[in-house]
Amino acid sequence: MNPTMIVNDINQVKETVRKFINNSINIDGLGDDENLFESGIVNSLFAVQLMTFVERGFGLEIGMEDLDVENFKSVNATAAFINRKSVGKAA
Amino acid sequence: MKETTPMTAFLTPEQSAKYAEFQEFAAANVEPFAGEWDRAQKIPDAAVSLLGQAGYLGAGIPFDYGGKGWDVVTFGLLNEALGRSDSAFTGVLTVQAMVSTVLLKWGTDEQRRKWLPPLAKGELIGAFALTEPGRGSDIQSLATEFKLSSGGAGLILTGEKKWISCGQFAGVFLVFGKLDQRPLACLVPRNSNGLEIKPIQDLMGFRAAGLAQLRFNDVSIPAENVIGKPGFGLSHVAPIGLQFGRISTACSALGLLRGCFEESTSYAASRMIGGNRVGELGMIQSLIARMGADLEAARLLCWSACRAEDDHVPETFTKTFIAKYFTSRAAVHAASDAVQIRGASGCHESSPTARYYRGAKIMEIIEGTTQVHEVILGKGFVHEAVRRGLARRHEASH
Secondary structure, three states, X not given: OOOOOOOOXXXXXXXXXXXXXXXXXXXXXXXXXXXXXOOOOOOOOHHHHHHHHHHHHHOOOOOHHHOOHHHHOOHHHHHHHHHHHHHHHHO | OOOOXXXXXXXXXXXXXXXXXXXXXXXXXXXXXXXXXXXXXXXXXXXXXXXXXXXXXXXOOOHHHOOOOOOHXXXXXXXXXXXXXXXXXXXXXXXXXXXXXXXXXXXXXXXXXXXXXXXXXXXXXXXXXXXXXXXXXXXXXXXXXXXXXXXXXXEEEEEEEEEEOOOOOOOEEEEEEEEOOEEEEEEEEOOOOOEEEEEOOOOOOOOOOOOEEEEEEEEEEEHHHEEOOOOOXXXXXXXXXXXXXXXXXXXXXXXXXXHHHHHHHHHHHHOEEOOEEXXXXXXXXXXXXXXXXXXXXXXHHHHHHHHHHHHXXXXXXXHHHHHHHHHHHHHHHHHHHHHHHHHHHHHOOOOHHHHHHHHHHHHOOOOOOHHHHHHHHHHHHHHHHHHHHHHHHHHHOO
């Protein structure tokens, strides 16, 4: 991944997020809407690793106002959060 | 004592210059007194003040908040240089960085403006109050409880914390508990009504680090002291602080390991037995060989972890676990061998090796025991192999 990916294609964002998550857990066929935190498939460090990945990969800064399970609960939720946050940053 | 083989190839000129400054500070202000502080089980206030005056307690805090704004590699070098002289003294840097980093990441603008400048200058010392009696590594089972106050404008805190580094003299505690079963972090000033602080004495090592047990008896906390949001205390807030705790501890243990190596090689090169130097004996060379190789490996692991944190990559957490795991274990081996090489004199408190021996074991316990690191790292390495297998099968099916 480039140090900072330009967020202009939601499908590309989703693919990048999916790849990171699949590399972080060891189950096959994770659904894009599958809840990562309820299914118990991630370890205690995953939340901050995912946060760091999003910040580093997309040039975003996640702050207290972004602390919402809905933002990071799945591949689709994380990609949508990145998209929203990027649009807000550019505005 | 100055580092004899610095990793000049990996450091910028600025980092090298800072490292030299840190070593001079340690030689003048820490090394001559570390044994005395250990026996007294206390670091004098004046020594902590010196850390503040030098700006070291605000090493990673940005300039805007009165800190030095140094990178993590420089922070690691500071911990290594001070850890060479006294791991207990370095413990002040550890907890200050843990609290400051959490505030930087999750604090509101108001919270940062209020708390970071005094932390950066050392006018305020922070402590990280996570561990509870009887729970140790099992942080998910926190029993410390926050409740909404009757008016709903603040919180009421009840519970106990134990083994809290710098708890004897910290001015503010970052306390972790649960609000309606949701993990939460709050800043609790030392002068809060209902907060009892009991010093913990007679540890085997790390004796001057001012450990304490805290009891919160219906302590009132204003809502503006909440850091982050309810539900995220253990998943997002604590790990940010613990990450810097591990970096600091790994680098401090690296300094201790260097101390063992330098004391041992110096002794082996000068002590004569039967007309021969001790260092000419094969069995002594064997002990020193392992120590020297471990020292070089630990340096690279610590540097790699600090760089990863500076680069802000997701791998930083695993790299830091590896650095802390390897370096603290290597320090324990080295301290044992350093005592062995010196023989009887190494067992006496007139030699720093006796203090290194007692202190090294603590490095294997704090910020996650060796066994916790093995569970996390071992599981991670196996998962990685499983993922590789899945990827190969995926490729084969297409």
